[in-house]
Amino acid sequence: MILNRETLINLVLAALLLAVPLAANALGQPFYITLATRIAILALAATGLNLALGLGGLVSFGHAAFFGLGGYVAGILAAHAFSGDPLLFGLSGTKQMWVIWIVAVVLSALVGLAIGAISLRTSGVYFIMITLAFAQMVYYFAISWPPYGGEDGLSILVRNQFPGVNTMRPLTFFLICYVILLLGVGLFALIRASRFGSALQAARQNEVRVATVGIEPYRIRLTGFVISAMITGLAGALFADLNRFVSPSMLSWHMSGELIVLIILGGTGRLFGPLAGAALYVAFEYALGGLTERWQFFLGLILLAVVLFARGGLLGLLAGKARHG
Amino acid sequence: MVEPVLEISNLVKNFGALRATDGVTLDLRPGEIHALIGPNGAGKSTLIHQICGTLRQDSGTIRFAGRDIGAQTGAERARLGLGRTFQVSSIAPEFSALRNVMLAVQAKQGSSFRFFKPVMRDRGLVDTAMTMLERVGLTARARIPAAELSHGERRQLEIAMALALRSQAFLLDEPMAGMGPEGSKSLTRFLDTLRREAPILLVEHDMDAVFALADRISVLVYGRIIATGTVEEIRRDPAVRAAYLGDHA
Amino acid sequence: MTVALAFEQLLNGLQLGVMLFLMAAGLTLIFGVMGLINLAHGSLYMVGAFACAAVAAWTGSFWIGLVASLVAAAAAGAIVELVVIRRLYDRNHLDQVLATFALILIFSEGTRWLFGSFPLYLDIPPLLQGALTLPGGTEYPVYRLAIIAAGAVVAFGLHMLISRTRLGMRIRAGESDREMIGALGVDIRTLYTVVFALGAALAGFAGAMVGAIQSVQVGMGEPVLILAFVVIVIGGIGSIKGALLGALLVGVTDTMGRFLLPKLMVLFVPPAQAGMIGAAAASMLIYIVMAVILAVKPRGLFPAAHA
Amino acid sequence: EPLKIGMITTLSGGGAGLGIDTRDGFMLAIKNSGNKDITVVTEDDAQKPELAVQIADKMIQSDQVDVLTGIVWSNLLMAVAPGAVAQGKFYVSTNAAPAQLAGVNCNRLYFNAAYQNDNLHEAMGEYANKGFKKMFILAPNYPAGKDSLTGFKRYYKGELVSEVYTQVGQTDYAAEIAQMRASGADGIFVFLPGGMGIAFMKQFAQSGVKIPVMGPGFSFSQDVLPAIGDAALGAKASGQWAPDFDNPASKKFLADFRKEYNRLPSIYAVQAYDAAQLILSAASRASVKDADAFRAELLKADIQSPRGKFKFNTNQHPIQDIYLTEVVKQDGVLTNKTVEKIFADHGDAYAKDCKI
């Protein structure tokens, strides 16, 4: 296969994301590992959303619900494991990441199924708003529900464990996140090229056409939405472990908005769009935040410049228009 | 008499006070091209929409391939073998012509819930789609995004998609519209061969094509069929001349 | 609980509804009719409030401040349209999301840069101070009645503008096919700048009016943004009537929810928790209502005939 | 001996006023000390917990700070403090003081220089016992709001006619005000921080309801008073400090602050000023590298606080006097006047749970 430009850029991005923490580790600058981990996790969350939004055209303004759900799964299971109090049905909490991941993914799928089943009756802006409505319900619930900290959130005192490694080491945890990100992106790539992906993308472009060839757009979209929720939920669990803390702000509409922004910034529907977007956003947030207290002003200007002058986001700028074979 | 493939009886559709189809009864027999003509706004497209399930009829029945499909969704009817084209082309604009057709092929071949195998590496899918494009003469344009196709080419693409569904019946809503004289002629020839595959309900204002192709013609005026008959009968029918043909005959 | 109190709460709900409509009015124009996703609506609202507060403090007159709020917001709107939005009409909706998200950051920090980090003082004008005794004996603040009046006037004016004037037709036509309306000889570019500025001015007007009874501070536009979208979407995009009714529904639901749900919860849980649980339910209520409405009527309560 | 302090506070968005007063009060003390060994790095958390965590990580791992401080909000503090102390850093809180960190989850490296969240509400509860038979109490529906009403109820002995929780970020209070009017209460206690309080007070003033309003000090502090305007006149509040305090430290602080920043300081500035004084005093006598020694010096609280008396409880939270203040207008400027002392040497209810 010939390397086209986008593939090349993608490889460079993936390599960079790996190289920076390795270098930081060697130089004894663990903070940059943390930063890279954050990028990887946000990119994973956005990759999930990208499946719904980029491929399916389902602009979910409520993906923070899944992100936060994943986060709370990690937080709550860990808290119960710590305190020893049993959870529902006498089950106990756990500090094993992989168990947490499975629970987060399954719960996200279920919640995604419920939200999607109702939301997908609407379309366009109505869809944006109904997904927002669901996320807001979860948000307000979390804020005012005392057992798990309400607005104060929930601390995970010690990062959850993964068999055979020490997750408290920043580099180890980064590598876990990095591998999961690559798996997520790989899944995205497979799905995009598959029959299901074709149908999903076609449903975005022309719903009537899809129905006319005999494919139910609703089912395709619902499936896409659920898969998307699962990936974002998993990212949420990782995010909680990164911060060792989970709070309703993971569920807020700002978070949903930020995920959307990451995608557009990187390039909607592009394989590595979320990663490019997350890297750019986090890097600017970090760099500007250190420079000036007016950093949000300049962040705004930069985002604006990207929309106005880089059509199709960062990848659009670097790799040109997306092709659909 | 052979069993009709498609049988519509007493189909009624109201838009508020407007009765767009007013008790239409019509059938489509194997191997035939049944033309449906009528003035603008007579309800032809509305009728097609109801048959395909894009619109739900208020009353009346639609039988297709021996069963009542009046309650099924559009997608289900398509899977049963109703292939259609739209009066205004309806395609997935970002996909290439090829992937548009592949979408139809994959729908025909079975489930769209396959998540891992890349479609472009699926020879069966690609080759079948290419065959369809070849049949409508779009081979050279296969890799062009559908948005960049000219008007006429999009119409051909739609037909290729209907073909790919291996439909039991074709419902074509003004396929000639926007085709140049040459295009119309070749499409006419093409439809003439297509009828061997499945019967066609043809809505068309291009009378040259209709007269050349139709086995039977029904004339819809204000939501009602006012006449059904052979080309000659219809050409001679004074009511049809007044309502529709004018001095074209 | 007395009947009089329940009645007063209903009135409060309606009043909140009209206030929400006023806050959503500019967005109805920009988003509902022009079809532009403008996340910076809340920022324009904030600009109006700040302009009013600053000018009122400087001149001592709320009314001059109010005029200033219109001018400042309209100017901000026009600049935003000319510099940013204009380039995005033929783009994906998502680009509008990103651009206007960026504008929120710029506006918020820009405002803080200009006015500092502390909330500003803005009081209602002496003319509208005090309370009025309504039939039935309830006292009701005059200013709130003034907001109701302003909301009603804006609703009526917008409705006429959109559905009865050629300008309205052209805006709607531009929404569905900008190129075509241009090809028919309408200078849609300038028209859209003007309409955007008008929408911005309405946002600014609401900011000044409502700001006088709230806190004039950076970030004040954010809750407004979400509520305004909720209101418009519940009502049905593109319809002024829908937006108004949507706003009233949200206002009454929210007020009555806040008022009644804690009382209702007492029946099920100990009173100490009833307040909290009731309040939690109340804060979720409008979103629940919205989700139910959209699930049943996917295009809102009153889908605009022309949307 | 060099000492590096990381200040994470809110410098942008709606809550920026609090963060700016925090920073300014803190830096004033640093500047006054003339201590050149101390460096302070400041960053904006934009009031987002995740961002605060990121900055804390950066300050600890990259900037190698020794002490963290500055967070205004409880939920951000809960995100940052446990992790920071787990990594062996001191945290000195300038404001936020959630119950958890005062009680079971207290930590040797965590100090609070402000108060415990409940303190001011407790004081109002105590004050309300005198002359208010029926109280209407109200707070937003989130942990700080619940703590507030819990604190109030801990001391208030009269009848509660109503206990209302509002939505976080609510801007319209017509419904609640109507309930107040109808409740028959003779006093109202509200805890509505920031913009919520401003909106409430303005709307309350217009409603024509004449029941006296009281609240915790920061509801009528200098950052919000100008925005509320005359609607705040007469409101009673509780505080550990008011600008009219008649002690040399307070006078100096007030004069220095006004000279430096040309405005009146709020309570946040005082708290941060004291936090800085505490760190300075400890740093002048012990090395921060020797955590035990540094901690011991901090615990001595050997500073001249504008608040007057100030010492640490066993849970490393303040024991201090709490006063009743009233909003008055002086020379055309709204400010708080001290009325009386409510509590002397007041600690908090959670210290007993703290096992250090």
Place this chain on the structure above:
Amino acid sequence: MLLDVSKIEAFYGASQALFGVDLSVAEGEAVALMGRNGMGKTTTIRAICNMNPPRIGTVRLGGMDLRGKRPHHVARLGIGLVPEGRRCFPNLTVHENLVAAARPGKWTLERVNGLFPRLQERHAQMARSLSGGEQQMLAIGRALMTNPRLLILDEATEGLAPVVRQDIWKAIRRLKADGLSILVVDKTLSELLPVADRCVILENGRSAWSGKAAELTTELQDRYLGV
């Protein structure tokens, strides 16, 4: 010459669609623009209206160079466009579609309604729900309401019933007799040729032939149009 197009070249993004088109329409003249599918007829029209401004070459209307003028300006100079695919405003009623961009002149609502009584019957209906033919009538009526000097019809009879087409051709003849200049694209030669004074044929984005309608022999038709 009312309209004078010389050597224009136009692009869609990077891909060139016109490679040098020459065309002119005199005052009161009806010119047919012809060519197979995809040869550039629509693109030429878009270029004239500056909806897709030519990168090279000039377009003059009544002697005025249209370079750099925005489409609405071009329209106000007197071009009325009936675009390919109708493009009625779906969210406006029939009546609103007609009056939204109307400019004063001979053509009034009454006259248009007289020309297409069907539109009068449907005046309060949303254009989205009109039948295809009704939309076509609406698009023509809408262009006429701007009272143009030059009417451009891109496949204006597509999808119309024979009786209506005859009406429309009749109307076009009448418009021409009124002195209106017309540039028309249509595929039905039998109807087009009697109306057209001159024909211009495009092939692969170039003007390949132009001349009097009568000179368009069957060989030429076969060569360029595939009839």
